[in-house]
Amino acid sequence: MxxxxxxxxxxxxxxxxxxxxxxxxxxxxxxxxxxxxxxxxxxxxxxxxxxxxxxxxxxxxxxxxxxxxxxxxxxxxxxxxxxxxxxxxxxxxxxxxxxxxxxxxxxxxxxxxxxxxxxxxxxxxxxxxxxxxxxxxxxxxxxxxxxxxxxxxxxxxxxEGEIYSSTSIREALRAGWPSEAAELLGRPWEIEGVVEQGDKRGRTIGFPTANVALGEHLRPRFGVYAVRALVDGTWRDGVANVGRRPTVGKLQENFEVHLFDFSGDLYGKTLRVALIDFIRPEMKFAGLDQLKAQIAADAQAARSILAG
CATH class of the missing domain: 3.40.50.620 (HUPs)
Known part of the structure; x- marks a missing residue:
């Protein structure tokens, strides 16, 4: 450094x-x-x-x-x-x-x-x-x-007549256009933060997540994203949710990342998570079964996006 x-x-x-x-x-x-x-x-x-x-x-x-x-x-x-x-x-x-x-x-x-x-x-x-x-x-x-x-x-x-600026990148991210932000940045936009203890609810429904501290980062449009995360020098595919988790009644802002085909302890590590594409806005579901089904669909959508 x-x-x-x-x-x-x-x-x-x-x-x-x-x-x-x-x-x-x-x-x-x-x-x-x-x-x-x-x-x-x-x-x-x-x-x-x-x-x-x-x-x-x-x-x-x-x-x-x-x-x-x-x-x-x-x-x-x-x-x-x-x-x-x-x-x-x-x-x-x-x-x-x-x-x-x-x-x-x-x-x-x-x-x-x-x-x-x-x-x-x-x-x-x-x-x-x-x-x-x-x-x-x-x-x-x-x-x-x-x-x-x-x-x-x-x-x-x-x-194309538009000035490269931090303001236009913020606008793109708030609109849920990470690929537009990536064009302006020259690379995907990343949230980099320490993995904190969450409520471990994800693992009970088969989708363990890393709860990444948002800190002073801009809040992009709340919803679900296809992401890649840097873990011990390797970029891994995943799906992430940024928002307030209305289904489980917790309204503080969270950034939860589920990595595909990964099992390991990430607590306390600093994770770099690149937002690749927006999948859907944040929704409130009737219960955990509906939430679980939607997460499975989101994960499949993210796999398809990242494979492309």
Whole structure:
């Protein structure tokens, strides 16, 4: 795993003087991937390290604390995806009151120049920075010229007239279109969480499930999905339900994954579960027998989808 730092003060010397990608990078979608590729190019030209500067918690969580879960990628997944794109170190800057209060000039002078000694920065066309979004890409270019660092601004990355964005991916997932989200991401969307103790009801009806913590992940459309889960280095086919389980009267949000032809103890393990296709919305059944029959039908549907 690449090094991750939480504060711009005290960045070790080997990671200073690099090319720095700026952004939240929630999802690390195709637009983000294009931005990071430009950063890697600049770093190679400078013979310098490749860094990503992102923010934790997400600034939206800081400014609107009661907003519902909306994250496409939680920090471990984001770092892994950034590493896969060629990033060598991440500054996941702690976004708190003090950091939010930095002016645009202070962000450049203190964080980018004093903290990271950045030689080149790359950001998207809509990047803003500093207190009350006081800085934009024009200001960044101007400060780059004045302070002597390079600036590359990435124009919108488009697909059929639509900009690749975290917002459009969230909309696709909330609508129950995981394949559309996968197109925008460049890979299936995953929920990654620890397997927690459930009520073990699934095993009593012949479909044992792993209860995966949803955490801050965006809630996709409630219902049943064909999925693949990474277990001990192997992707396994399965079927999953995300929702409130109205039939059994438990109304907290759950993500329950049934893996086909698998028997093993997953409690306490971190599971990566990729949503492949939406099968049906969440329903309430008359009783457990009806629920059991529907789960069998869902499992068959998922097997067919995943075999295709």
């Amino acid at each position: 690449i090094p991750v730092f939480e504060e711009w003060q005290g960045i070790p010397a080997p990671w200073k003087g690099g090319a720095v990608a700026l952004g939240n990078f929630d999802g690390v979608h195709r637009g983000h991937q294009a931005l990071i590729a430009l950063t890697v190019e600049q770093a190679q030209a400078l013979d310098a390290p490749v860094l990503a500067l992102t923010f934790e918690p997400h600034p939206r969580r800081f400014f609107v604390p009661d907003t519902g879960p909306f994250r496409l990628t939680l920090p471990p997944a984001k770092v892994r995806l950034l590493e896969e794109q060629g990033v060598q170190a991440v500054l996941a800057q702690r976004f708190d009151q003090a950091f939010a209060g930095l002016s645009a000039d202070a962000f450049v002078d203190e964080v980018l120049l004093k903290g990271l000694v950045a030689r080149h920065v790359v950001c998207g066309y809509d990047f803003t920075f500093g207190a009350r979004r006081g800085g934009n890409v024009e200001k960044l270019r101007k400060l780059g010229r004045e302070r002597g660092f390079g600036v590359t601004i990435l124009d919108p990355v488009m697909r």
